[in-house]
Ligand code: C2E
Ligand code: MG
Ligand code: MG
């Protein structure tokens with residue numbers, strides 16, 4: 151289809167298009183090779199982004215992975231995660247992320263009190279047969295309390311292999327883990343899994359937040375997600391909140407929604423996150 155479209159654009163364009171294709175393929179290959187040879191501890195770093203309640207308390211953080219490659223530079227996760235999924239390096243990377251994140255969650259909870267750490271779980275990782283066992287192994291190894299940990303899954307995970315997915319999720323929930331649905335509303339439209347699965351939280355995707363409070367369609371979507379979450383007694387996180395207007399709109403919907411977005415903080419390294427969001431007494435914990 152791509153070539154067909156390219157040909158319709160005329161002779162020269164085809165070459166341009168092929169060059170571009172080549173660039174993309176070359177980039178992916180470079181990334182794939184780099185992923186195979188990268189030392190996780192040297193090149194990867196966990197960043198943290200605050201999740202803030204209506205009293206401006208930071209009560210959670212999402213872990214967002216950063217890859218600093220010696221020659222490729224800072225590669226954003228939107229670029230390398232799909233490549234790592236295709237090449238299955240995501241299994242090793244994901245395990246490394248969980249290990250680091252569990253240790254951080256344990257340390258911060260001992261030092262500062264209740265803070266939840268959310269971790270993105272790739273569908274490839276989740277569908278590994280041993281996923282639950284690996285997670286349990288890490289709990290024993292790090293001695294983290296699973297109730298401090300939220301696993302972020304996407305809707306696609308819950309649609310496919312529902313019975314197996316259900317077993318895994320039930321197992322993890324029985325140990326105390328929290329389950330969140332990331333990018334809610336952007337995946338499949340079937341909501342039947344919400345009836346079957348013991349889920350704790352929905353994350354409203356940033357694409358629905360971006361144009362509120364101007365866009366009536368997005369307002370309607372946000373309102374219905376909030377209503378759905380309330381009926382099912384689920385927590386809600388609004389992702390990608392950048393402005394005061396967006397924050398006000400969200401809090402008018404429901405005052406217990408957690409806000410995650412540049413309005414409060416960009417993702418930052420652990421020490422910076424701790425300094426800006428954890429080390430001050432909670433009541434003075436204002437946005438920076
Ligand atoms: P996500 O899980 O939906 O994470 C939210 C993304 O939105 C992050 O992008 C975050 O930096 C960005 N964001 C948060 N607030 C704002 C805002 O106010 N404005 C804008 N413009 N963006 C905002 P990031 O860090 O580039 O990560 C992109 C995606 O990569 C994540 O989307 C997640 O799907 C994936 N990812 C990141 N870390 C991991 C990881 O450790 N494992 C896996 N499997 N996936 C990861
Ligand atoms: Mg996420
Ligand atoms: Mg998301």
Ligand code: MG
Pocket residue numbers: 333
């Ligand atoms: Mg996303």
